[in-house]
Amino acid sequence: MNARVHQPVHSSQHAPSYYAASANRQLAYPPLTGEQVADVCIVGGGYSGLNTAIELAERGFSVVLLEARKIAWGASGRNGGQLIRGVGHGLEQFSGVIGSDGVQELKRLGLEAVEIVRRRIEHFAIDCDLTWGYCDLANKPRDLEGFLEDREELRELGYRHELRVLQAGDMHQVVGSDRYVGGLIDMGSGHLHPLNLALGEAAAAHSLGVRLFEQSAVTRIDYGNEVRVHSAQGLVRAKHLVLACNAYLNDLNPELGGKVLPAGSYIIATEPLSAAQARTLIPQNMALCDQRVALDYYRLSADRRLLFGGACHYSGRDPADIAAYMRPKMLEVFPQLANIRIDYQWGGMIGIGANRLPQIGRLHSQPNVFYAQAYAGHGLNATHLAGRLLAEAIAGQESRGFDLFAKVPHMTFPGGKLLRSPLLALGMLWYRLKDALGNANPL
Template sequence: MSARQPVHSPLHAASYYAASANQHASYPTLGGELRADVCIIGGGFSGLNTAIELAERGLSVILLEAHLIGWGASGRNGGQLIRGVGHGLEQFEGVVGRDGVREFKLMGLEAVEIVRRRVAKYQIDCDLTWGYCDLANKPSDYQDFVEDAAELRSLGYQHELRMVAAEDMASVVGSEQYVGGMIDMGSGHLHPLNLALGEAAAAASLGVQLFEHSAVTRIDYGPEVCVHTAQGKVRASSLVLACNAYLNDLNPQLGGKVLPAGSYVIATEPLSAELAASLIPQNMALCDQRVTVDYYRLSADRRLLFGGACHYSGRDPADIAAYMRPKMLKVFPQLANVKIDYQWGGMIGIGANRLPQIGRLKNQPNVFYAQAYAGHGVNATHLAGQLLGAAISGQQSRGFDLFAQVPHMTFPGGKLLRSPLLALGMLWYRAKDAVGLH
């Protein structure tokens, strides 16, 4: 098993992804004073894709990352690339109208296509594999999938959708835990850190200046922003805050609207071809429907990557493998004698209404942001980059305007109490899961 290191070490998490990362460039630490059209804070998918979109439009961009490119959720997540943005989008009909809700749904499909096109255009080696299955824990989940499939077809979804009855689930997953599923061949899985590193290389090739180990210490707002680090500063016409769960105190106005929640992943030793095929016969990404969601898939070298257990308490398990292994064995008891080679965790950003927060600060119209992807960040970040790129470059963007229109609640309790308060609330939802209530 890999040596455990603190979840929030300044190094990459001790993950399978870090151990199997492609060769990549290192980027310097910011020194001195630089100018650009746009300064981006955050070297994850949101920041990188905004940088690419802006550079493709001819703007000069400087990107600052406090640690390493892909250090946060972008380089640690489960690697599932799944259609959709937000949860329960009908709740926003009173704000954006029925047409606006439909556009949110269409953007949730477009988000995956943005990733597909970016990987192809820049020839990014990130093990992109198509095929995903939603797993039904109870019959009502399966009925929800039937309705989901009908709605996706009504939206013009171009990819294959296929219902899987309980008696056929062995064709999808070697587990007795599920009563059905829905296959979606327009979603899939990938190596997220290699995607981030490939996008950083793409951004650099377009002239973006990227800086690592360049934590921002202060922001001077105004018609021209000035962003300070320990050893330098950047002056820019526009600023993008793309820190998500790691925004911390950099901007309290935004920080109070996103709750950092812990999520954890383990990776087994490489499995035999026979065992791997018996677990996930079609090499799909899989995800169940519980509040404390299980998600899993096979890596390119046939490890099972098993994740979930979203923690709202603000405390990480002392031993992630010991915490996650029983969850894996509940799904796959046949792995009782398989070793765990890697264990890691990180923070995802969650908003109160589970819709990504994309917009600009009301009192600082040249300051833009994207955050709170609620665990669906691989695709939603890419959509955010496209919307921010359009808005910052002065293009009309109906999508950006729709997201910016939605109000977002500040979590009660302040920095110290908002996580414990939400953790208490989540106990109720877990109890409902346990007894099969909706």
């Protein structure tokens, strides 16, 4: 039953997602014309850019923000809405560069990142359906063993929120599916309406004096002690530049563009469910995510739709019919939804780096140019952390977090734009094969 599906389109307006249809405010900012002068110019109107702008404005900087399309047009306005602790994957791999103390600090920053989001929503009274409660889902017993280790590590880091490991027989407390062998409940993570959060943050930035411009794609950057950022009809002169485009950086800066791979991710939204149906699927209204490389993630919206996402694509081509592609994945988890209509389908690009750690730093060749990108699909909290770290660095404040991220080297994907995606797709196929073999192994 795929009636009333809203097909994805690529335009200067928001993707026709459930989020765009349920946005609680409509914002419009003018295109850049003429010349603007500021302390800092930010390119990119998603979470990274907006939160850097807020942090800088609160420190007294004058800021101009340029967005090529609409505020939160990219992943910030389309993502799964899951606010989950942590940054990066396998942080111990970086101990040789930043030391064991640095690894521990990154883990603490991954917890602080969620608190930044919490405090931003509270401070600016942003209505974005923030709901606490999240569960990691174990696909195999080895995942469950990992959850026990995660719980102990989080406690050692001083994590103050409830953590509870569930065995297979307890899983119907959180999910109406027989697919999982256990879980880890985390009441310090949760979910929200991502576009409404971004729109609220844009309004907050504007209230602080940030000058926001939409439909203002950057056509050229002249680097130097004063950075000159050109659009089709305007110019910004600034002392500092922040590039916060993530998967949509394109060719704006080849040095950074070669270190982040755009990958497609997709979500479907069902018709509104009854209260009884919703309780059967997700009894405690948590966000949930499994542990596979090709993971599933899902949650309920405020009006009780199931939002079901996943299926990373590295080819650069979206499926012809996202709903037809994603619906079978949803039914593997929830076969009881076979007769439920899909109302919305959409996708977008996430930015992935080779080592899966967010890339936050400054250009060696241009020390007044800063950047944040490559959140690997976990950007809702990491972007907010990046905004704070970038603002601290620009303000000359001591920022151990910025220095730690900046020390980690990031590989440029080989082969240029033509070979980058096929090479990563081949690598991900290997990891998916390992996933499949692991699932066949009772260990």
